[in-house]
Amino acid sequence: MGLALIVDDDADAADMLATLIAAEGFQTAVATSLTEAKQQLALRSPDLVLLDLRLPDGNGLSLFSEQSLLSNAQVVLITGHATLETSIEALRLGAADYLVKPVHPDQLRGVLGRVVRPNMLAAELETWREQLAREGRFGQHLVGRSEQMQHVYQQIARVAATSVSVFIVGESGTGKELVAQTVHGLSRRRGQAFLAVNCGAISPHLMESEIFGHEKGSFTGADRQHQGFFERAHGGTLFLDEVTEMPLELQVKLLRVLETGSFMRVGSSVARSTDVRIIAATNRDPLAAVAAGTLREDLLYRLNVFPIALPPLRDRPDDLGLLCGHFLRAMAQEEGGLPLQPTAAALHALRAYRWPGNVRELRNALQRACVMAEGGCIPDEWLPV
Numbered sequence: 001m002g003l004a005l006i007v008d009d010d011a012d013a014a015d016m017l018a019t020l021i022a023a024e025g026f027q028t029a030v031a032t033s034l035t036e037a038k039q040q041l042a043l044r045s046p047d048l049v050l051l052d053l054r055l056p057d058g059n060g061l062s063l064f065s066e067q068s069l070l071s072n073a074q075v076v077l078i079t080g081h082a083t084l085e086t087s088i089e090a091l092r093l094g095a096a097d098y099l100v101k102p103v104h105p106d107q108l109r110g111v112l113g114r115v116v117r118p119n120m121l122a123a124e125l126e127t128w129r130e131q132l133a134r135e136g137r138f139g140q141h142l143v144g145r146s147e148q149m150q151h152v153y154q155q156i157a158r159v160a161a162t163s164v165s166v167f168i169v170g171e172s173g174t175g176k177e178l179v180a181q182t183v184h185g186l187s188r189r190r191g192q193a194f195l196a197v198n199c200g201a202i203s204p205h206l207m208e209s210e211i212f213g214h215e216k217g218s219f220t221g222a223d224r225q226h227q228g229f230f231e232r233a234h235g236g237t238l239f240l241d242e243v244t245e246m247p248l249e250l251q252v253k254l255l256r257v258l259e260t261g262s263f264m265r266v267g268s269s270v271a272r273s274t275d276v277r278i279i280a281a282t283n284r285d286p287l288a289a290v291a292a293g294t295l296r297e298d299l300l301y302r303l304n305v306f307p308i309a310l311p312p313l314r315d316r317p318d319d320l321g322l323l324c325g326h327f328l329r330a331m332a333q334e335e336g337g338l339p340l341q342p343t344a345a346a347l348h349a350l351r352a353y354r355w356p357g358n359v360r361e362l363r364n365a366l367q368r369a370c371v372m373a374e375g376g377c378i379p380d381e382w383l384p385v
Contacts, residue, residue, distance in 0.1 A: 002047035002115060003027045007037040007063070008078070009056050013101065017050060017078075020105055024112045033057045041069035048115050051095075053079035053086065061086075064093040074115055074188075078103065088164065088305060096188065097163040107261065110235055110275035114188035121161050125186065128157075136322040139185055141178040143326045144319035148311035152179065159306045160186035165258070167303045168281040170310030173360030176281040177241060179308060184237040189277055192236030195229050200245035208250055209266050218267020230263055230274045243280040243303065244289040251296045258302050278303065313355040313362060320350050323359060327366050340370055345380040353384050 004021045008014040009032045018028040029046070031037035034057050037049075049070065051060045060077070064070065077090040080101035090098055097111055132138045136145045138153045159166055160183045168176045177196055184194045202210055209219075213228030229238055240246070246254065257263045258278065262271045280303045282289065289295035313319075324342060332339040342350065346369075355361055361384075369382040 003029065003044065004048040004050060004112075005029050005031060005037065005040055005046040005073075006050045007031045007034075007055065007060065008050070008052040009033060010052070013052075017103065017108070020103075020108055021050075021112065024109060026112065034060070034063060037063060038066060038069060041066070041073075045072045047073065048112070049073045049075045050078045050099075051075055053077060061090060061093060064095075067094075070094070076111055091162045091164050096161060104261070104273055106273050107275055113235065121186070121188075125157055128186070136319075137326070139182045141182055141185075142175065143322050144316060145322065146311075146316040146319045148316050149319065152308060152310065155306075155308050156183055156186065159183065159308075161188065162306075163277055164305045165277070165303050166279045166306045166308060167286070167300075168279065168308045168310060169286060170281075170283065171312050171358055172283045173358030174310040174312060175359050176283075176310060177239060179310065180237070180239040180279040180281065183279060184277075187237070187277070189236050193233050194237045194239065195233040196239040196241060197229050198241045200242040204247045204250075207247065208253070211250070212253070212263050212265055214266035215268045218265075222267070226265075228265065230257065230276055231272070233274075233276045235275055237277045237279060240278065240280040242282055244282045244284050244286070244295045248294075248296065251299050255296065255299045255302060258299075313358040317351055320362075321347070323362060324350065324366060327363050328370070331367060331370050335370075338376065340373055340376055340378050342378045343380065346378050346383055349380040349383045349385065 002025075004026045006014050006017050006021075006028060008017070008030070011032075014030045014032070018030060021028050026048070029040055031040050034055050051063060053060045060079070064075075074096045075094060077095045077098035078101065079098075099107055099111065128139055132145065132153065137143050138149075138156075142149070142153070156179065166180070166183060168179050170176050180196070181194060184190060197211065199207065209226060209228065211228050211230060213231055214222050214226050216222060216225045253263070257274065261275070262273050264271055286295060286300050286304065290297045290300055325339075328339040328341075350362075357364070365384055366378070369378045372382045373379065
C-alpha cells in the first residue's frame with residue numbers, strides 16, 4: 001500500500017483529498033505548512049506528495065530545494081492558483097504532474113494510477129543508456145549515436161516522466177512518431193494506450209468525429225455511437241501527427257480540451273473529462289504555419305511547451321552504419337535468413353546520397369536492394385544516387 005502526503009493548509013480540501021486517495025488504497029498523511037511537510041518527509045518517504053502552491057510559510061515550489069527529502073517521491077502540484085507558467089516551472093523543477101482545484105476525482109485517480117517512484121524510472125533510463133552505449137539503440141525504436149541524436153535522447157529523458165505537452169518538429173521520415181512512442185514508453189503512462197492520428201490523412205468532414213467521437217444519429221450515416229481518440233486514449237498518450245493540417249475550426253475545440261480537460265462528442269451536450277497527454281508533430285516550420293494562417297498561434301503556444309527538433313538524416317551521416325545494420329537485421333528476421341551486408345561501394349553510395357526522405361527512405365531503399373541483391377552482399381547499383 002502506497003503512502004501519499006498531502007501538503008495543504010486548507011483543512012476541507014485536505015480532508016476531501018485524503019478521502020479520495022484512501023478510497024484508491026493509499027495511506028494518507030497531511031501537513032499544513034512547509035515546515036511540517038519537511039518534518040514528515042524526514043521521518044518517512046512517501047510514494048506521492050500532493051503539494052499546494054500557497055502555504056502559510058512560503059511557496060510550495062520551495063520544497064523542491066530539499067531534493068534529499070523528495071528523492072523517492074513523485075510530486076504533484078495541486079493548487080487553485082495555477083497558471084501555465086507556474087505549472088511549467090513546477091514540472092521543470094521535478095513535479096510529475098499538476099492538478100487545479102477543485103480537483104476532479106477522475107483526474108486524481110489517473111494520477112494515483114501512474115504513481116511510480118523516481119528511482120524506478122531512473123533505473124530504467126540507466127538501462128536504456130547502457131543499451132545505447134552497447135548497441136547504438138535508445139529504447140525500442142530509436143537508433144543512432146550521433147551528437148544530434150544524443151541531444152534528442154537527453155530531451156526525451158528529461159520530459160518523459162512529466163505530463164507536459166511535447167511538440168516534435170522534423171522533416172518527413174525523420175521518425176517523429178518513433179520519438180513520441182519513446183516518450184510514452186519511458187513515461188508513467190506507458191501501461192495505457194498510445195494512439196496516433198495523422199491529421200493530414202483524415203477527411204476534414206470526419207476529423208471531429210474521429211477525434212471527439214459522435215452519438216448515434218448525430219449526422220447522416222451515424223448509425224451507432226462512436227468513441228473518439230480522446231476517449232480511447234484516456235489515461236495514455238495521444239499523438240497528433242501533422243497537426244498543422246487540422247482545420248482551424250477544429251483547432252479551436254482542441255485548444256478548449258487542452259485548457260479544460262473536457263470535450264463533447266458530436267451530437268452531444270454532455271461534457272466528458274479526459275486525462276490524455278498530447279504529443280504533437282509537424283514537418284513544417286510552426287511559426288511559418290502561424291504566419292500562413294494554418295495554425296492558430298494560441299494553440300501553438302499550448303502545444304509547444306516542450307519542443308523537440310529532429311535532425312534530418314543528411315546531418316547525421318555517422319549513424320548510417322548503425323541504421324543500415326538495424327534495418328538489414330530486421331529484414332533478415334522477417335524473411336528467415338541471414339542479414340545481407342553492403343559492399344564498400346554501397347556504403348560509399350549511402351554516405352554520398354542526401355536522403356531527402358530521411359530514415360524512411362533509407363529503410364525503403366534497403367528493402368528494395370535486399371530484394372534485388374544476389375548472394376550475401378548489397379551492391380551499389382540498387383541504391384539511389
